[in-house]
Amino acid sequence: MIRYLFIFIWTIISTITLSLVAICTAFFSRNGNGPHEIGRRWGKSILWVSGIRIQVKGIENLDLSKPSVFMCNHQSNFDIPVLFSALPAQFRWIAKAELFKIPLFGRAMRGAGYISIERKERRKAIQSLREAAEKIRSGVSVMIFPEGTRSLDGNIGEFKKGGFFLAYDAGAQIVPIVLNGTWSIMSKDSLAIRPGNVTLSILPSVNVTDYSKADKSRLIVDVRERIVKEFESNKALKEGNQ
Known part of the structure; x- marks a missing residue:
């Protein structure tokens, strides 16, 4: 109980403090890279105090010479500090609008150039994707997060179309990212953070130009199948080592 309380207090204090730093940094970092680096430090501090260890696989698949649409399965709120700290790339979150309404934290997100998306208003959602x-x-x-929401049971849900339309519109490669372990650390209906191990897998990129616009459904299926296959493989490996 004392440990959970310490982690909770640390998270609140570090979020407020580093949000203020990110807001100030935004004035001197027009491209948003500075505030994102502050976010990376925030993520690492949360992992450190929570006793989380991360294994990164497939780093050779990361091509930083071209912009990408990173697509990751969404197990937990803990996915956010993990991706911040363990993915060695500058990126901008496309996040639900509710997060931008959190005092200080939302201001820091805007300063970093992150993109708010109104999930319940189609017109505003489309405008957000155009901005992205x-x-x-x-x-x-x-x-x-192509599932659009966190997993209820730790498994991978169905993918929504928005991120794939975005990749087509921008002509960008899709880089599938797979997280294993964050759901057991912090499930959707819990605020408790448990120590544990997380695997972050970077899969080979998917070139959307290999799919015609008529094949959008096949693209969604293919990307999801790659993520599910890696997820189940990592899961089986972990269970086999227990």
């Missing part, structure tokens, strides 16, 4: 496409065409990568 412009960022990608200017050379900036983005991160999206």
